[in-house]
Amino acid sequence: MQQKKVVAERAKGCCEYCQSQVRFAIQSFSIEHIIPRSQGGKTTLDNLAFSCQGCNNHKYNKTVGSDLVSGNVVSLYHPRQEQWSEHFAWNDDFTLVIGLTPTGRATV
Numbered sequence: 001m002q003q004k005k006v007v008a009e010r011a012k013g014c015c016e017y018c019q020s021q022v023r024f025a026i027q028s029f030s031i032e033h034i035i036p037r038s039q040g041g042k043t044t045l046d047n048l049a050f051s052c053q054g055c056n057n058h059k060y061n062k063t064v065g066s067d068l069v070s071g072n073v074v075s076l077y078h079p080r081q082e083q084w085s086e087h088f089a090w091n092d093d094f095t096l097v098i099g100l101t102p103t104g105r106a107t108v
């Protein structure tokens, strides 16, 4: 499927949510809908993100989540509209993604 290849190349082979690399992954990566089809999301390039299995399962069909610090419901990270590094960072030994913002915390 051509669209899948385009999405994977655009993401440079990295999960757009946790930045893990497909070449180090045990499980296959998926193309996921940022706005789920159940909420009217389209199968177009700007609504598709390259995602590892863990992030894809975790996100499922959600677009909002709770920020554990403020308790507010905020929108989840949108890989097409936002910069990963503004919302997330790796911990010191690169085993955990840390949310830096309400959106980042709600997404992780």
Ligand SMILES: [Zn+2]
Pocket: 015, 016, 017, 018, 019, 020, 051, 052, 053, 054, 055, 056
């Ligand atoms: Zn991931």
